[in-house]
Amino acid sequence: MSLSASGPVVRATWRAHGAAVTALVCSPDGGVVATAAAEPRRAGPTRVAGAVRFWHAENGAPLAEPSGGHWRGVVQELDISPDGTLAASAGSDGVVGIWHVAGGFRVHALRGHGAAVSSVRFDPRRPRLYSLSEDGTLRVWNTDDFDQHWVVPTGQRRAGALAVSPDGSMLAMCWRAQAPVLLWDALKLSERDRLILPPRGMAKTGPWHLRPQETN
Helix, strand or coil: CEEECCEEECCCCCCCCCCCEEEEEECCCCCEEEEEEEEECCCCCCCEEEEEEEEECCCCCECCCCCCEECCCCEEEEEECCCCCEEEEEECCCCEEEEECCCCEEEEEECCCCCCEEEEEECCCCCEEEEEECCCEEEEEECCCCCEEEEEECCCCCCCEEEECCCCCEEEEECCCCCCEEEEECCCCEEEEEECCCCCCCCCCCCCCCCCCCCC
């Protein structure tokens, strides 16, 4: 999809999967689209599997042959690294998948979460990957070796959403409608501020004004 004076213009459409798409993301340069779907299985411990695929954004051609996914659950979110070489998948099986984008295959299965992973995000400035889970933790992985470096309790055992600021200094997390959005310092991995959403039916417009961060 591209923009024109009259609005968005569809550039290409293609049939990516034989089942409902559960997640998708574009690479930072816009050249690749990653998709995931809950595709049916003929055998195995679950009825569906979280298949992950990579496509040329311009024409929908596959980058590589399909080669795997999350065999015990579905993919709930995808993200692509700042340099476009790797992708991460958040699995309902509690696994964080790491994928080689050009080759289309999984290179790591990061285990440690005790429940479904609902969100994954690469840090735009540092070799980090964040994963948020229904087990009540935020985990931080080093993308140089994919070792788990930190496990931080969130106190929320439910599906949540995670975002990282463009400069990598702040994390934003939220777990349910009308709940505060928690803002964490990405270096200290501790709460810095929170955004209180307006009552249901009242729209919030314009930027959020945050308090200056306190220094020790």
